[in-house]
Amino acid sequence: MNIIFIAPPAAGKGTQSIKIKNNYNLEHISTGDLLRIAAEDNTPLGKKIKSMMEKGVLVNDEIIIELLEKKLSSESNYQGFILDGYPRNIKQADYLEALLNKLNKKINYVFYLNADYETLKQRIVGRVVCPACGATYNLLVKEYNPIKEDVCDKCHHSLIKRSDDNENTFKNRYDSYLTNSLPLIEYYKNKNILYEIKGNNANEVYERITNIIDN
Numbered sequence: 001m002n003i004i005f006i007a008p009p010a011a012g013k014g015t016q017s018i019k020i021k022n023n024y025n026l027e028h029i030s031t032g033d034l035l036r037i038a039a040e041d042n043t044p045l046g047k048k049i050k051s052m053m054e055k056g057v058l059v060n061d062e063i064i065i066e067l068l069e070k071k072l073s074s075e076s077n078y079q080g081f082i083l084d085g086y087p088r089n090i091k092q093a094d095y096l097e098a099l100l101n102k103l104n105k106k107i108n109y110v111f112y113l114n115a116d117y118e119t120l121k122q123r124i125v126g127r128v129v130c131p132a133c134g135a136t137y138n139l140l141v142k143e144y145n146p147i148k149e150d151v152c153d154k155c156h157h158s159l160i161k162r163s164d165d166n167e168n169t170f171k172n173r174y175d176s177y178l179t180n181s182l183p184l185i186e187y188y189k190n191k192n193i194l195y196e197i198k199g200n201n202a203n204e205v206y207e208r209i210t211n212i213i214d215n
């Protein structure tokens, strides 16, 4: 079973990916995480990736496609994969389809998550994340505060603030989503694999997703 998420920044694709991967034994492939690792390299390529991410614009298709091909072509003991953050535009979707055809695989579900602009902005501005287990918290929303400031409740690793989680970069990331990624909704609707999941509460959203998969 292979899954894709289409969602604006902070709509919950990372959170849902973690819940789903554990339940269905799927590999969680976050292109944002792959790029954050690549951006740590002190090379011209690493610096270029870092600067694009900090601006909130999409990293070149060629770079991301190479990272993805490596990941999807390698041996895996999982029951499938979740792509969190890919595709971000139609070109990437076409490329994915060609690659999966070659590998004799297909996408079963595309989950479309959404939330209004102000909610997303508040989630981004207050968000801190655990780089070890991927858990996310929000310092501006009491319900989502970590128990101990700066420490992950789940694995006790130190929490970090992503350098692109600020108001200015959020606006660019959201605009990029509207321009580049929204056309993917029609694209996957036409293939009859798109499921729109409504709701702001992570547990409710998760329940709706598992209902679709299990039925």
Ligand code: AMP
Pocket (backbone or CB within 6 Å): 009, 031, 032, 033, 035, 052, 053, 054, 056, 057, 058, 059, 060, 061, 064, 084, 085, 086, 087, 088, 092, 164, 173
């Ligand atoms: P994310 O962790 O999914 O919010 O992604 C963070 C940033 O990584 C984005 O704002 C982009 O700059 C870059 N990025 C992630 N996935 C992709 C992709 N599929 N194509 C191009 N850039 C990407």
